[in-house]
Amino acid sequence: MPVIAIQGESGSFSHEAAMRLYADAQILPCAVSPAAFQAVVSGAADAAVLPIENSLAGSVLEHYDLLLEHPVTIEREMLLRIEHNLIALPGTKLEEIEQVLSHPVALAQCRQFFAAHPAVRATPSYDTAGSVKLVMAGGERSAAAIAPARAASEYGAEILARNIEDNAQNYTRFLVVKPEGSPRLADADKxxxxxxxxxxxxxxVGALEVLAELGANLTRLESRPVLGQPWHYVFYTDYQFGNPAMADAVLSRLTAICPTVKELGRFPSATSLPSA
Known part of the structure:
Protein backbone atom coordinates (compact mmCIF):
# COMPACT_ATOMS: atom_id res chain seq x y z
CA MET A 1 0.00 0.00 0.00
CA PRO A 2 1.67 3.25 -1.09
CA VAL A 3 1.89 6.12 1.39
CA ILE A 4 0.93 9.38 -0.32
CA ALA A 5 1.55 12.74 1.32
CA ILE A 6 -0.86 15.61 0.75
CA GLN A 7 -0.96 19.19 2.00
CA GLY A 8 -4.08 19.78 4.04
CA GLU A 9 -6.62 17.71 5.91
CA SER A 10 -8.19 14.40 4.97
CA GLY A 11 -11.15 15.01 2.68
CA SER A 12 -9.47 17.83 0.76
CA PHE A 13 -9.20 18.14 -3.01
CA SER A 14 -5.62 16.89 -2.72
CA HIS A 15 -6.98 13.82 -0.94
CA GLU A 16 -9.47 13.29 -3.76
CA ALA A 17 -6.75 13.64 -6.40
CA ALA A 18 -4.49 11.20 -4.54
CA MET A 19 -7.22 8.56 -4.30
CA ARG A 20 -7.97 8.81 -8.00
CA LEU A 21 -4.33 8.15 -8.74
CA TYR A 22 -3.74 5.58 -5.98
CA ALA A 23 -7.00 3.87 -5.06
CA ASP A 24 -5.38 1.76 -2.34
CA ALA A 25 -3.21 4.54 -0.87
CA GLN A 26 -2.61 5.36 2.75
CA ILE A 27 -2.97 9.14 2.91
CA LEU A 28 -0.49 11.14 4.98
CA PRO A 29 -1.99 14.61 5.64
CA CYS A 30 0.60 17.36 6.19
CA ALA A 31 -0.23 20.68 7.80
CA VAL A 32 2.13 22.64 5.52
CA SER A 33 3.56 22.02 2.06
CA PRO A 34 7.23 21.78 3.13
CA ALA A 35 6.26 18.84 5.35
CA ALA A 36 4.80 17.00 2.35
CA PHE A 37 8.04 17.48 0.40
CA GLN A 38 10.10 16.40 3.39
CA ALA A 39 8.00 13.25 3.73
CA VAL A 40 8.98 12.30 0.17
CA VAL A 41 12.66 13.13 0.64
CA SER A 42 12.90 11.25 3.97
CA GLY A 43 11.07 8.17 2.69
CA ALA A 44 8.12 8.62 5.06
CA ALA A 45 5.93 8.81 1.94
CA ASP A 46 6.32 7.10 -1.44
CA ALA A 47 5.05 10.22 -3.22
CA ALA A 48 3.21 13.48 -2.69
CA VAL A 49 0.17 14.71 -4.62
CA LEU A 50 0.16 18.50 -4.66
CA PRO A 51 -1.72 21.25 -6.52
CA ILE A 52 0.39 23.41 -8.81
CA GLU A 53 -2.18 25.44 -10.75
CA ASN A 54 -5.89 26.28 -10.71
CA SER A 55 -7.62 27.32 -13.93
CA LEU A 56 -9.24 30.30 -12.17
CA ALA A 57 -6.95 31.23 -9.27
CA GLY A 58 -3.61 30.65 -11.02
CA SER A 59 -0.39 29.05 -9.77
CA VAL A 60 0.45 27.70 -6.33
CA LEU A 61 3.71 29.64 -6.22
CA GLU A 62 5.08 28.08 -3.05
CA HIS A 63 5.12 24.68 -4.71
CA TYR A 64 7.30 25.94 -7.55
CA ASP A 65 9.86 27.09 -4.97
CA LEU A 66 9.71 23.78 -3.11
CA LEU A 67 10.21 21.79 -6.33
CA LEU A 68 13.39 23.75 -6.93
CA GLU A 69 14.67 23.44 -3.35
CA HIS A 70 14.18 19.69 -2.83
CA PRO A 71 15.73 16.61 -4.50
CA VAL A 72 12.45 15.47 -6.06
CA THR A 73 11.05 14.86 -9.53
CA ILE A 74 7.60 15.17 -11.11
CA GLU A 75 6.34 11.75 -12.21
CA ARG A 76 2.92 12.70 -13.58
CA GLU A 77 0.21 15.34 -13.60
CA MET A 78 -3.57 15.11 -13.42
CA LEU A 79 -6.52 17.48 -13.75
CA LEU A 80 -9.32 17.49 -11.19
CA ARG A 81 -12.66 19.21 -11.68
CA ILE A 82 -13.26 21.40 -8.62
CA GLU A 83 -16.80 21.09 -7.26
CA HIS A 84 -17.63 23.13 -4.17
CA ASN A 85 -20.35 21.92 -1.82
CA LEU A 86 -22.11 23.52 1.16
CA ILE A 87 -21.60 21.10 4.07
CA ALA A 88 -23.03 21.22 7.61
CA LEU A 89 -24.07 19.10 10.58
CA PRO A 90 -26.55 16.34 9.68
CA GLY A 91 -30.14 17.58 9.80
CA THR A 92 -29.21 21.24 9.33
CA LYS A 93 -31.46 23.34 7.09
CA LEU A 94 -30.05 25.89 4.69
CA GLU A 95 -32.07 28.68 6.30
CA GLU A 96 -30.30 28.02 9.61
CA ILE A 97 -26.87 28.88 8.22
CA GLU A 98 -25.37 32.20 9.33
CA GLN A 99 -21.66 31.58 8.74
CA VAL A 100 -19.73 29.64 6.09
CA LEU A 101 -16.09 28.71 6.57
CA SER A 102 -13.60 27.75 3.87
CA HIS A 103 -10.24 28.48 2.33
CA PRO A 104 -10.20 32.04 0.89
CA VAL A 105 -9.82 30.74 -2.69
CA ALA A 106 -12.91 28.53 -2.32
CA LEU A 107 -14.93 31.40 -0.84
CA ALA A 108 -13.91 33.64 -3.75
CA GLN A 109 -15.06 30.99 -6.23
CA CYS A 110 -18.58 30.90 -4.71
CA ARG A 111 -19.52 34.59 -4.80
CA GLN A 112 -22.86 33.93 -6.46
CA PHE A 113 -23.93 31.77 -3.52
CA PHE A 114 -23.16 34.56 -1.06
CA ALA A 115 -24.88 37.13 -3.29
CA ALA A 116 -28.00 34.95 -3.21
CA HIS A 117 -27.74 34.58 0.59
CA PRO A 118 -26.69 38.05 1.84
CA ALA A 119 -27.33 37.16 5.49
CA VAL A 120 -24.67 34.42 5.38
CA ARG A 121 -21.19 35.52 6.47
CA ALA A 122 -18.14 34.19 4.62
CA THR A 123 -15.32 33.35 7.04
CA PRO A 124 -11.83 32.52 5.77
CA SER A 125 -10.27 29.37 7.20
CA TYR A 126 -7.05 27.41 6.72
CA ASP A 127 -8.42 24.57 4.58
CA THR A 128 -11.58 23.43 2.80
CA ALA A 129 -11.83 20.00 4.41
CA GLY A 130 -10.45 21.43 7.64
CA SER A 131 -13.40 23.81 7.70
CA VAL A 132 -15.79 20.84 7.73
CA LYS A 133 -13.76 19.38 10.58
CA LEU A 134 -14.13 22.65 12.51
CA VAL A 135 -17.88 22.82 11.85
CA MET A 136 -18.38 19.28 13.10
CA ALA A 137 -16.25 19.91 16.18
CA GLY A 138 -18.15 23.13 16.96
CA GLY A 139 -21.56 21.47 16.77
CA GLU A 140 -23.37 24.68 15.76
CA ARG A 141 -26.16 24.42 13.20
CA SER A 142 -25.59 28.05 12.26
CA ALA A 143 -22.20 27.17 10.77
CA ALA A 144 -21.37 25.42 7.52
CA ALA A 145 -18.35 24.92 5.27
CA ILE A 146 -17.55 24.92 1.57
CA ALA A 147 -15.54 21.82 0.71
CA PRO A 148 -15.30 18.72 -1.52
CA ALA A 149 -17.96 16.04 -1.21
CA ARG A 150 -15.29 13.69 0.20
CA ALA A 151 -15.01 15.91 3.29
CA ALA A 152 -18.67 15.28 4.16
CA SER A 153 -18.19 11.51 4.25
CA GLU A 154 -14.80 11.87 5.93
CA TYR A 155 -16.24 13.73 8.94
CA GLY A 156 -19.85 12.48 9.04
CA ALA A 157 -21.32 15.74 7.78
CA GLU A 158 -24.17 16.40 5.33
CA ILE A 159 -24.15 18.14 1.95
CA LEU A 160 -26.82 20.87 1.88
CA ALA A 161 -26.11 22.15 -1.64
CA ARG A 162 -23.91 20.75 -4.39
CA ASN A 163 -21.88 22.51 -7.07
CA ILE A 164 -22.19 26.04 -5.72
CA GLU A 165 -19.05 27.22 -7.54
CA ASP A 166 -19.54 30.19 -9.87
CA ASN A 167 -17.71 28.70 -12.86
CA ALA A 168 -18.03 25.08 -13.96
CA GLN A 169 -14.72 25.32 -15.85
CA ASN A 170 -12.81 25.11 -12.59
CA TYR A 171 -9.93 22.65 -12.66
CA THR A 172 -6.83 22.16 -10.56
CA ARG A 173 -3.69 20.60 -11.98
CA PHE A 174 -2.00 18.27 -9.50
CA LEU A 175 1.52 16.87 -9.62
CA VAL A 176 2.78 13.52 -8.37
CA VAL A 177 6.16 14.24 -6.78
CA LYS A 178 8.63 11.43 -6.09
CA PRO A 179 12.26 11.26 -4.92
CA GLU A 180 14.89 12.46 -7.37
CA GLY A 181 16.13 9.60 -9.54
CA SER A 182 12.80 7.76 -9.64
CA PRO A 183 12.16 6.06 -13.02
CA ARG A 184 10.31 8.10 -15.63
CA LEU A 185 7.07 6.81 -17.08
CA ALA A 186 7.52 5.38 -20.57
CA ASP A 187 4.85 7.63 -22.11
CA ALA A 188 6.36 10.88 -20.82
CA ASP A 189 5.90 13.68 -23.38
CA LYS A 190 6.09 16.79 -21.21
CA VAL A 205 14.47 35.38 -25.85
CA GLY A 206 17.57 33.26 -26.37
CA ALA A 207 16.35 30.65 -23.90
CA LEU A 208 12.91 30.48 -25.51
CA GLU A 209 14.46 30.22 -28.97
CA VAL A 210 16.11 26.98 -27.86
CA LEU A 211 12.69 25.40 -27.39
CA ALA A 212 11.38 26.82 -30.65
CA GLU A 213 14.39 25.69 -32.69
CA LEU A 214 14.13 22.16 -31.33
CA GLY A 215 10.38 21.94 -31.99
CA ALA A 216 9.35 21.84 -28.32
CA ASN A 217 5.90 23.26 -27.55
CA LEU A 218 6.04 25.79 -24.69
CA THR A 219 2.90 25.39 -22.55
CA ARG A 220 3.75 27.50 -19.50
CA LEU A 221 6.25 30.13 -18.36
CA GLU A 222 6.37 31.53 -14.82
CA SER A 223 8.95 33.69 -13.06
CA ARG A 224 9.70 33.75 -9.33
CA PRO A 225 12.11 35.87 -7.26
CA VAL A 226 15.40 34.21 -6.29
CA LEU A 227 15.47 34.02 -2.49
CA GLY A 228 18.13 36.27 -1.03
CA GLN A 229 18.86 37.97 -4.37
CA PRO A 230 16.53 40.96 -4.86
CA TRP A 231 15.49 41.60 -8.48
CA HIS A 232 16.88 38.29 -9.67
CA TYR A 233 14.46 35.67 -10.99
CA VAL A 234 14.16 31.99 -11.72
CA PHE A 235 11.99 30.95 -14.66
CA TYR A 236 9.81 27.85 -14.62
CA THR A 237 8.70 26.41 -17.93
CA ASP A 238 6.60 23.45 -19.02
CA TYR A 239 6.95 22.18 -22.57
CA GLN A 240 5.85 19.22 -24.67
CA PHE A 241 8.42 17.20 -26.59
CA GLY A 242 8.15 14.68 -29.39
CA ASN A 243 10.71 12.19 -28.09
CA PRO A 244 13.26 11.81 -25.27
CA ALA A 245 16.10 13.00 -27.51
CA MET A 246 14.36 16.35 -27.93
CA ALA A 247 14.07 16.75 -24.15
CA ASP A 248 17.74 15.82 -23.76
CA ALA A 249 18.67 18.47 -26.34
CA VAL A 250 16.56 21.14 -24.61
CA LEU A 251 18.29 20.43 -21.31
CA SER A 252 21.75 20.42 -22.91
CA ARG A 253 21.24 23.63 -24.90
CA LEU A 254 19.80 25.55 -21.94
CA THR A 255 22.59 24.36 -19.66
CA ALA A 256 25.09 25.86 -22.12
CA ILE A 257 23.56 29.38 -21.98
CA CYS A 258 21.96 29.63 -18.51
CA PRO A 259 23.84 30.03 -15.21
CA THR A 260 21.65 27.39 -13.54
CA VAL A 261 19.20 24.81 -14.90
CA LYS A 262 17.25 22.14 -13.02
CA GLU A 263 15.00 19.59 -14.68
CA LEU A 264 11.98 19.19 -12.44
CA GLY A 265 10.60 16.17 -14.26
CA ARG A 266 9.40 14.48 -17.44
CA PHE A 267 5.89 13.09 -17.37
CA PRO A 268 2.81 12.29 -19.48
CA SER A 269 0.60 15.26 -20.36
CA ALA A 270 -2.78 15.36 -18.65
CA THR A 271 -4.86 16.09 -21.74
CA SER A 272 -8.37 15.15 -20.60
CA LEU A 273 -10.68 17.12 -18.32
CA PRO A 274 -12.51 14.46 -16.27
CA SER A 275 -15.60 15.25 -14.27
CA ALA A 276 -15.42 14.79 -10.51
Whole structure:
Protein backbone atom coordinates (compact mmCIF):
# COMPACT_ATOMS: atom_id res chain seq x y z
CA MET A 1 0.00 0.00 0.00
CA PRO A 2 1.67 3.25 -1.09
CA VAL A 3 1.89 6.12 1.39
CA ILE A 4 0.93 9.38 -0.32
CA ALA A 5 1.55 12.74 1.32
CA ILE A 6 -0.86 15.61 0.75
CA GLN A 7 -0.96 19.19 2.00
CA GLY A 8 -4.08 19.78 4.04
CA GLU A 9 -6.62 17.71 5.91
CA SER A 10 -8.19 14.40 4.97
CA GLY A 11 -11.15 15.01 2.68
CA SER A 12 -9.47 17.83 0.76
CA PHE A 13 -9.20 18.14 -3.01
CA SER A 14 -5.62 16.89 -2.72
CA HIS A 15 -6.98 13.82 -0.94
CA GLU A 16 -9.47 13.29 -3.76
CA ALA A 17 -6.75 13.64 -6.40
CA ALA A 18 -4.49 11.20 -4.54
CA MET A 19 -7.22 8.56 -4.30
CA ARG A 20 -7.97 8.81 -8.00
CA LEU A 21 -4.33 8.15 -8.74
CA TYR A 22 -3.74 5.58 -5.98
CA ALA A 23 -7.00 3.87 -5.06
CA ASP A 24 -5.38 1.76 -2.34
CA ALA A 25 -3.21 4.54 -0.87
CA GLN A 26 -2.61 5.36 2.75
CA ILE A 27 -2.97 9.14 2.91
CA LEU A 28 -0.49 11.14 4.98
CA PRO A 29 -1.99 14.61 5.64
CA CYS A 30 0.60 17.36 6.19
CA ALA A 31 -0.23 20.68 7.80
CA VAL A 32 2.13 22.64 5.52
CA SER A 33 3.56 22.02 2.06
CA PRO A 34 7.23 21.78 3.13
CA ALA A 35 6.26 18.84 5.35
CA ALA A 36 4.80 17.00 2.35
CA PHE A 37 8.04 17.48 0.40
CA GLN A 38 10.10 16.40 3.39
CA ALA A 39 8.00 13.25 3.73
CA VAL A 40 8.98 12.30 0.17
CA VAL A 41 12.66 13.13 0.64
CA SER A 42 12.90 11.25 3.97
CA GLY A 43 11.07 8.17 2.69
CA ALA A 44 8.12 8.62 5.06
CA ALA A 45 5.93 8.81 1.94
CA ASP A 46 6.32 7.10 -1.44
CA ALA A 47 5.05 10.22 -3.22
CA ALA A 48 3.21 13.48 -2.69
CA VAL A 49 0.17 14.71 -4.62
CA LEU A 50 0.16 18.50 -4.66
CA PRO A 51 -1.72 21.25 -6.52
CA ILE A 52 0.39 23.41 -8.81
CA GLU A 53 -2.18 25.44 -10.75
CA ASN A 54 -5.89 26.28 -10.71
CA SER A 55 -7.62 27.32 -13.93
CA LEU A 56 -9.24 30.30 -12.17
CA ALA A 57 -6.95 31.23 -9.27
CA GLY A 58 -3.61 30.65 -11.02
CA SER A 59 -0.39 29.05 -9.77
CA VAL A 60 0.45 27.70 -6.33
CA LEU A 61 3.71 29.64 -6.22
CA GLU A 62 5.08 28.08 -3.05
CA HIS A 63 5.12 24.68 -4.71
CA TYR A 64 7.30 25.94 -7.55
CA ASP A 65 9.86 27.09 -4.97
CA LEU A 66 9.71 23.78 -3.11
CA LEU A 67 10.21 21.79 -6.33
CA LEU A 68 13.39 23.75 -6.93
CA GLU A 69 14.67 23.44 -3.35
CA HIS A 70 14.18 19.69 -2.83
CA PRO A 71 15.73 16.61 -4.50
CA VAL A 72 12.45 15.47 -6.06
CA THR A 73 11.05 14.86 -9.53
CA ILE A 74 7.60 15.17 -11.11
CA GLU A 75 6.34 11.75 -12.21
CA ARG A 76 2.92 12.70 -13.58
CA GLU A 77 0.21 15.34 -13.60
CA MET A 78 -3.57 15.11 -13.42
CA LEU A 79 -6.52 17.48 -13.75
CA LEU A 80 -9.32 17.49 -11.19
CA ARG A 81 -12.66 19.21 -11.68
CA ILE A 82 -13.26 21.40 -8.62
CA GLU A 83 -16.80 21.09 -7.26
CA HIS A 84 -17.63 23.13 -4.17
CA ASN A 85 -20.35 21.92 -1.82
CA LEU A 86 -22.11 23.52 1.16
CA ILE A 87 -21.60 21.10 4.07
CA ALA A 88 -23.03 21.22 7.61
CA LEU A 89 -24.07 19.10 10.58
CA PRO A 90 -26.55 16.34 9.68
CA GLY A 91 -30.14 17.58 9.80
CA THR A 92 -29.21 21.24 9.33
CA LYS A 93 -31.46 23.34 7.09
CA LEU A 94 -30.05 25.89 4.69
CA GLU A 95 -32.07 28.68 6.30
CA GLU A 96 -30.30 28.02 9.61
CA ILE A 97 -26.87 28.88 8.22
CA GLU A 98 -25.37 32.20 9.33
CA GLN A 99 -21.66 31.58 8.74
CA VAL A 100 -19.73 29.64 6.09
CA LEU A 101 -16.09 28.71 6.57
CA SER A 102 -13.60 27.75 3.87
CA HIS A 103 -10.24 28.48 2.33
CA PRO A 104 -10.20 32.04 0.89
CA VAL A 105 -9.82 30.74 -2.69
CA ALA A 106 -12.91 28.53 -2.32
CA LEU A 107 -14.93 31.40 -0.84
CA ALA A 108 -13.91 33.64 -3.75
CA GLN A 109 -15.06 30.99 -6.23
CA CYS A 110 -18.58 30.90 -4.71
CA ARG A 111 -19.52 34.59 -4.80
CA GLN A 112 -22.86 33.93 -6.46
CA PHE A 113 -23.93 31.77 -3.52
CA PHE A 114 -23.16 34.56 -1.06
CA ALA A 115 -24.88 37.13 -3.29
CA ALA A 116 -28.00 34.95 -3.21
CA HIS A 117 -27.74 34.58 0.59
CA PRO A 118 -26.69 38.05 1.84
CA ALA A 119 -27.33 37.16 5.49
CA VAL A 120 -24.67 34.42 5.38
CA ARG A 121 -21.19 35.52 6.47
CA ALA A 122 -18.14 34.19 4.62
CA THR A 123 -15.32 33.35 7.04
CA PRO A 124 -11.83 32.52 5.77
CA SER A 125 -10.27 29.37 7.20
CA TYR A 126 -7.05 27.41 6.72
CA ASP A 127 -8.42 24.57 4.58
CA THR A 128 -11.58 23.43 2.80
CA ALA A 129 -11.83 20.00 4.41
CA GLY A 130 -10.45 21.43 7.64
CA SER A 131 -13.40 23.81 7.70
CA VAL A 132 -15.79 20.84 7.73
CA LYS A 133 -13.76 19.38 10.58
CA LEU A 134 -14.13 22.65 12.51
CA VAL A 135 -17.88 22.82 11.85
CA MET A 136 -18.38 19.28 13.10
CA ALA A 137 -16.25 19.91 16.18
CA GLY A 138 -18.15 23.13 16.96
CA GLY A 139 -21.56 21.47 16.77
CA GLU A 140 -23.37 24.68 15.76
CA ARG A 141 -26.16 24.42 13.20
CA SER A 142 -25.59 28.05 12.26
CA ALA A 143 -22.20 27.17 10.77
CA ALA A 144 -21.37 25.42 7.52
CA ALA A 145 -18.35 24.92 5.27
CA ILE A 146 -17.55 24.92 1.57
CA ALA A 147 -15.54 21.82 0.71
CA PRO A 148 -15.30 18.72 -1.52
CA ALA A 149 -17.96 16.04 -1.21
CA ARG A 150 -15.29 13.69 0.20
CA ALA A 151 -15.01 15.91 3.29
CA ALA A 152 -18.67 15.28 4.16
CA SER A 153 -18.19 11.51 4.25
CA GLU A 154 -14.80 11.87 5.93
CA TYR A 155 -16.24 13.73 8.94
CA GLY A 156 -19.85 12.48 9.04
CA ALA A 157 -21.32 15.74 7.78
CA GLU A 158 -24.17 16.40 5.33
CA ILE A 159 -24.15 18.14 1.95
CA LEU A 160 -26.82 20.87 1.88
CA ALA A 161 -26.11 22.15 -1.64
CA ARG A 162 -23.91 20.75 -4.39
CA ASN A 163 -21.88 22.51 -7.07
CA ILE A 164 -22.19 26.04 -5.72
CA GLU A 165 -19.05 27.22 -7.54
CA ASP A 166 -19.54 30.19 -9.87
CA ASN A 167 -17.71 28.70 -12.86
CA ALA A 168 -18.03 25.08 -13.96
CA GLN A 169 -14.72 25.32 -15.85
CA ASN A 170 -12.81 25.11 -12.59
CA TYR A 171 -9.93 22.65 -12.66
CA THR A 172 -6.83 22.16 -10.56
CA ARG A 173 -3.69 20.60 -11.98
CA PHE A 174 -2.00 18.27 -9.50
CA LEU A 175 1.52 16.87 -9.62
CA VAL A 176 2.78 13.52 -8.37
CA VAL A 177 6.16 14.24 -6.78
CA LYS A 178 8.63 11.43 -6.09
CA PRO A 179 12.26 11.26 -4.92
CA GLU A 180 14.89 12.46 -7.37
CA GLY A 181 16.13 9.60 -9.54
CA SER A 182 12.80 7.76 -9.64
CA PRO A 183 12.16 6.06 -13.02
CA ARG A 184 10.31 8.10 -15.63
CA LEU A 185 7.07 6.81 -17.08
CA ALA A 186 7.52 5.38 -20.57
CA ASP A 187 4.85 7.63 -22.11
CA ALA A 188 6.36 10.88 -20.82
CA ASP A 189 5.90 13.68 -23.38
CA LYS A 190 6.09 16.79 -21.21
CA UNK A 191 8.99 18.38 -19.36
CA UNK A 192 9.31 20.93 -16.57
CA UNK A 193 12.43 23.03 -16.07
CA UNK A 194 13.69 25.81 -13.81
CA UNK A 195 16.46 28.10 -15.02
CA UNK A 196 18.10 31.45 -14.34
CA UNK A 197 19.39 33.86 -16.97
CA UNK A 198 22.54 35.91 -17.49
CA UNK A 199 22.03 39.65 -16.98
CA UNK A 200 22.13 40.79 -20.60
CA UNK A 201 19.64 41.97 -23.23
CA UNK A 202 17.78 39.22 -25.03
CA UNK A 203 18.69 36.48 -22.55
CA UNK A 204 15.09 35.28 -22.11
CA VAL A 205 14.47 35.38 -25.85
CA GLY A 206 17.57 33.26 -26.37
CA ALA A 207 16.35 30.65 -23.90
CA LEU A 208 12.91 30.48 -25.51
CA GLU A 209 14.46 30.22 -28.97
CA VAL A 210 16.11 26.98 -27.86
CA LEU A 211 12.69 25.40 -27.39
CA ALA A 212 11.38 26.82 -30.65
CA GLU A 213 14.39 25.69 -32.69
CA LEU A 214 14.13 22.16 -31.33
CA GLY A 215 10.38 21.94 -31.99
CA ALA A 216 9.35 21.84 -28.32
CA ASN A 217 5.90 23.26 -27.55
CA LEU A 218 6.04 25.79 -24.69
CA THR A 219 2.90 25.39 -22.55
CA ARG A 220 3.75 27.50 -19.50
CA LEU A 221 6.25 30.13 -18.36
CA GLU A 222 6.37 31.53 -14.82
CA SER A 223 8.95 33.69 -13.06
CA ARG A 224 9.70 33.75 -9.33
CA PRO A 225 12.11 35.87 -7.26
CA VAL A 226 15.40 34.21 -6.29
CA LEU A 227 15.47 34.02 -2.49
CA GLY A 228 18.13 36.27 -1.03
CA GLN A 229 18.86 37.97 -4.37
CA PRO A 230 16.53 40.96 -4.86
CA TRP A 231 15.49 41.60 -8.48
CA HIS A 232 16.88 38.29 -9.67
CA TYR A 233 14.46 35.67 -10.99
CA VAL A 234 14.16 31.99 -11.72
CA PHE A 235 11.99 30.95 -14.66
CA TYR A 236 9.81 27.85 -14.62
CA THR A 237 8.70 26.41 -17.93
CA ASP A 238 6.60 23.45 -19.02
CA TYR A 239 6.95 22.18 -22.57
CA GLN A 240 5.85 19.22 -24.67
CA PHE A 241 8.42 17.20 -26.59
CA GLY A 242 8.15 14.68 -29.39
CA ASN A 243 10.71 12.19 -28.09
CA PRO A 244 13.26 11.81 -25.27
CA ALA A 245 16.10 13.00 -27.51
CA MET A 246 14.36 16.35 -27.93
CA ALA A 247 14.07 16.75 -24.15
CA ASP A 248 17.74 15.82 -23.76
CA ALA A 249 18.67 18.47 -26.34
CA VAL A 250 16.56 21.14 -24.61
CA LEU A 251 18.29 20.43 -21.31
CA SER A 252 21.75 20.42 -22.91
CA ARG A 253 21.24 23.63 -24.90
CA LEU A 254 19.80 25.55 -21.94
CA THR A 255 22.59 24.36 -19.66
CA ALA A 256 25.09 25.86 -22.12
CA ILE A 257 23.56 29.38 -21.98
CA CYS A 258 21.96 29.63 -18.51
CA PRO A 259 23.84 30.03 -15.21
CA THR A 260 21.65 27.39 -13.54
CA VAL A 261 19.20 24.81 -14.90
CA LYS A 262 17.25 22.14 -13.02
CA GLU A 263 15.00 19.59 -14.68
CA LEU A 264 11.98 19.19 -12.44
CA GLY A 265 10.60 16.17 -14.26
CA ARG A 266 9.40 14.48 -17.44
CA PHE A 267 5.89 13.09 -17.37
CA PRO A 268 2.81 12.29 -19.48
CA SER A 269 0.60 15.26 -20.36
CA ALA A 270 -2.78 15.36 -18.65
CA THR A 271 -4.86 16.09 -21.74
CA SER A 272 -8.37 15.15 -20.60
CA LEU A 273 -10.68 17.12 -18.32
CA PRO A 274 -12.51 14.46 -16.27
CA SER A 275 -15.60 15.25 -14.27
CA ALA A 276 -15.42 14.79 -10.51
Missing amino acids: GSLAFTLPNRPGAL
